[in-house]
Amino acid sequence: MTQIELRGVQKFFGAVQVIKDLNLKIDDNEFIVLLGQSGCGKTTTLRAIAGLETIDGGDVLIDGKPVQHLKAADRDIAMVFQSFSLYPHMSVYENIAFPLRAMRKSKSEIDGEVRSVAKVLQINDLLGKKPSALSGGDMQRVAIGRALVRRPKAMLMDEPIGALDAKLREEMRAEIKRLHIKQGSTTIYVTHDQIEAMSLADRIVIMHEGVLQQVGSPSEVYKRPANLFVAQFVGSPVMNVANAAVTMNGSGARVTVDGAAEGFLFPAELVSQLDAANVGQDRLALGIRPEGVMVSREPADGYLPVEAHIIEPLGSYDIVDLKVGAQMLRARTRSGFVGKPGVQVFAKLDPAQAHFFDTASGNSLGVRL
């Protein structure tokens, strides 16, 4: 049972504050992914938990005990580095045995544990090799083996598959997930790759400029982004965001994107929800993911005529840029659905997938339709 908690953690590098009052509670056996752009403080947070970085304020608690004054060696936490950091002068066997030797275990115990970890990771036949003779994926397996072998309280992973090529990354992603399910240890994983985060995490922690933006399950952060940063950082292709005006029109509401002649039709309760949020029209932004933009080749009820611009054929689907007023809205369509750029098609927004944000604060207004 290992719980990790960060309470009001602060960290400065000189005058620059890289972690700003971070509060986070990680449950036993949970797979947490810290997601953010480079320089957002995610790696520093991980290193602070590991004990490789001191903190300037707050507490790091492991199983309820503050550990910020403990050395890395005394925290019983394992870490996998982006560069793998396998000791080049030691064989794979010695690399995996290295943490056990620190615990002064007997030779036979060490041998047993190294071999059992090697079996789990299917690296038995690599044990005699030097790290320089291994492929990227094998180096990664050995690095994970070295972290797993002493059954630490928690595993920290700093972009462990960032240095691998795309195909291998996908394989290793699955392997890490499989291992986590099998071994079940509290894991904190740092990445800037949102696909990695979505596919691995029980909960994703999104950070930006040292500030925690949102914590939630992959589907929560995807479907209910807390603010514009999360909305645009999570999801590929990126969510469409446009300044918009909302007017009441008969039985329904109309959402008019900047510069557009006509507005998209929305349910009337949008107006009351926006009123409750109390945000002026000039600070309102509409966010909608490409799959929330529905496209028709024929005129239909509620669909507005728009012009197709660039079409990106991505194999299983196309991304089509639609010119709406001064904005481009990207829509996801069936492959080949829109014949060629320049044709007129008809578009409608799915109200259930629409998000509204306050452009001043960037926060979501919590509108649910």
Place this chain on the structure above:
Amino acid sequence: MAAVTTSAERSLNKLAIVGVLIVTIIFLAPIYWIASTAFKPRNLATTIPPTVVFQPEISPFVKLFTKRSQLRTAPTPEQYAAAPWWERLVFDGGEKVVRSGRGDVQWSGYPNRFMNSLIVAITSTILAVGMGTFTAYGFSRFKIKGEQDLLFFILSTRMLPPVVVAIPMFLMYRAVGLNDTHWGLIILYTAFNLSFSVWLMKGFMDEIPKEYEEAALVDGYTRMEAFFKIVLPEAATGIAATAVFCFITAWNEYAFALIMTNRRAQTAPPFIPSQVGSGLSDWTVIAAGTFLFLLPVAIFTFLLRNHLLRGMSFGAIRK
């Protein structure tokens, strides 16, 4: 990539090889001269033109290691027959080996000087490289106030030719009783080499990724353990390269050894030329002393050659 060489390139290559050969010969000629003179009979050592083909002799080495005096009268046939083979070589040269009252062979000063050279060079190399490695690690891994200034200060100790401080050093050494002691020379050579060692090792330390130690730290080791188990093996190439340079400097140093020592702690470099003036100038003995003196550096460098090849590139090539 397949290399296609034209005939022009091939002849250019041949020209380059010839050039390299010529340079190699120029560089090796003095070494050949010393080595061949060390095995020549005395009368062939200074002939003009130089003798290239001769029957090699071991007598210069026998003379190098023994105390000798001029023969006033030739040895009797009994004396000659009773003498061991090496003593006969000395007789042949018109000299005799000096013996004590009990008949023990008196050694020359050379073995002691050679030993002194070894003691001083090895100890000062270990000290300079050891301290330099720790210092470089500190500068490389920790934030140190005024790091740049400190490093510059360390380098500045090399901006002065050391011999300009010879007289004050001599007076200071005499005052504290370090004159003509092994420790005196060891401290001096360590001080010479330390700045060089710190700078060279810092370059190597900077090349070792910090993550290795960090991995060791989270693996349950203290920083000291991580240093010895991870950093030192990784820095082996750098340590070897630095050690060779430091050893050569200490081994070959002449000026301070001449000024600061005279008997007890004298090293080989000031001793070898001092033999020129004693009695006849026997160049073969000097050449034998020099030849033996060249060997440790040659062996040391040869043993560490693999490290050196990588180390000379100052850590630029890393697997």
